[in-house]
Amino acid sequence: MTRAYVVGAGQTPFGAFPDESYRSLFQQAYEAALESTGDRVDAIDVDEAVIGTLGVGGRQLGLSGPAVTEHVGLDGVPCSRIENACAAGGFAVRQAIQAVESGMADLVVAGGYEMMTDMGSDRTKYWLGVSGETEWERLTGTTFAGVYAQMASAYLEQYDVDTEALSRVAVKNHANGAKNPNAHLGFTCSLEDAEGGAPVADPLSLYHCCPTSDGAAVVLIASEKFVSAYDGDAVAVLGVGAGSDSVGLADRDTYTAIPASERAARTAYERAKVTPEALDLAEVHDCFAIAELLAYEDLGFCDRGAAPSLLEAGETDLDGSLPVNPSGGLKSKGHPIGATGTGQVVEVFKQLTGRAGDRQVADATRALTHNVGGSGGAAVVHIFERGGRA
């Protein structure tokens, strides 16, 4: 089996961009990805494109993959749109890796985009709700904050911790995001700020929730053959894993774990032949603060129930033993659905090639990304390694 590599990665800032369109954002990210190769890669090299987007916002709803690739001059190139709610981007990267490892392509554009702020907040709420389970969540009026609040309630009760455990996620991720020029909410917050936010869905308050963002991110996935004749940076894909689960939270056996993430991580570690101890950093799916705590446990960073103490001890800080969300995460960097999972890989590419500026993790060799769809109906995990050429 041929190994896959990341040879370029670029993104727009995440934020609210009323003067941009989904196409112009995708173009910026695509051009940034090409530029990141030192212009060693050109459109002519691209064999395939995979585009992750939820895209239920009144724009191009069918063929929303080709709609952006034609805009950047990639028309003709095989293009698919992939959707797995908030994990659309991560699954686009996975599919691009499959395309390369199958031998069908030597260079694949894995992209993601979303425009979320160009409609009223009520419509955004509805729009996001389409990824919730239909009959028992969406049609009963349960938002995603409401679903994750149920998980948070269960967790706080099961392990007898209070909301400070959630607020520390916000403090850490905002501290990191403040060092990321692409962050949507690039400001710091104190524990008092985070504890004092307006209620959203009890026990989640404002600082426990990520923003809705516009943005796009593009990653270039290449084959061994391509990389053997390439003199730019190449980050190896060590392992990939994915899992699914019932779409509705109420149908699952547990509220205090995301089984799809556990399965995805187990497969990725097995294929990469590494354990969590081998990681130098991770970008995890912190759409709500509780999700980052669950991720520590689902991904094997600590035992069940130990996430709050791992966080409080500073182990996941930028200078800790395993920095988590050096980009600022969904919480501070932002969460433009389809761009989130590809954006995580952009951060990893920067970190593993020494381009992460003020938030650079020292001596970063191995990194993990973790992207979740809905409240855990789908999850995908990737493990990458600097250099690592065959």
Added chain:
Amino acid sequence: MTRAYVVGAGQTPFGAFPDESYRSLFQQAYEAALESTGDRVDAIDVDEAVIGTLGVGGRQLGLSGPAVTEHVGLDGVPCSRIENACAAGGFAVRQAIQAVESGMADLVVAGGYEMMTDMGSDRTKYWLGVSGETEWERLTGTTFAGVYAQMASAYLEQYDVDTEALSRVAVKNHANGAKNPNAHLGFTCSLEDAEGGAPVADPLSLYHCCPTSDGAAVVLIASEKFVSAYDGDAVAVLGVGAGSDSVGLADRDTYTAIPASERAARTAYERAKVTPEALDLAEVHDCFAIAELLAYEDLGFCDRGAAPSLLEAGETDLDGSLPVNPSGGLKSKGHPIGATGTGQVVEVFKQLTGRAGDRQVADATRALTHNVGGSGGAAVVHIFERGGRA
């Protein structure tokens, strides 16, 4: 590179099923696919699922892949939804083949489904329109019949043929569909019937347009490793190709060809190392009658402008030199968007394993499927061979 095989395939009838849901239809197709293996394949063997659906109809809109796999007990299994408008199902099959050929999976469920008849015709028209180009097609009120009518007008004028060339597509495909118990419109029609249909979008009249259908279809794609230990029927995937193009018709250089189909076919023939002469049958994307004529030419069955005479000579009839759409095609079998491309592979599996009943093509060894998204924004072609074990 490991080769991929089709080891099972099943579908629901295509039609209007007010008593079914998208989940119950998917379940029927999935169970039919397992049954088609003589119960040699079980859910426990499934490593991955890829689900094609347009799914813009008010049901589960995000995570609409996991929403059906959980219903049939496949929760946990990595699952992605793929969308490329009317080619969603064909691209789901292609992605499943990539998953197998990459070595990540040994048995993949490639499924597709759509519920289209549970809303008023105005909403269906709107819903389908989302796959048309947004600014210059959908928002100007142009339906898909309108877009294909422009292609038909251009073709009839360029080659100086009349609407009988379109009507003969309907006559042939209804004749085949009348032999298919799963066909939505399983009746025959005469040339006079087809010529006398009510106008839809000039020059297309009623019999030149496929119906909107409910339905689901599932194909089981397996690896060489799986097949080496398997004593059931296995149909080899010889070649796969795909292409994209501008979503809007007006942005293309030609109205009388679908360049994405040409590209997809060229790649598929190259990889399969065969020419069109090697084919014994083809299932092509005849959403409107003009599309079947263009397909003959895009897929290399005849020269440009020669499709009407190829058809009139009976070469593409069930007993012709290259039977096209023995299933009845989209025109008679039906067109439940996401299920159409997987349904084409179901027909090929039946034909190449001698299970096609009254419409069996004699001595069928090699077959092609051709699935188009929108008016040609995406296209995918597969070539299959009976037996063909490594």
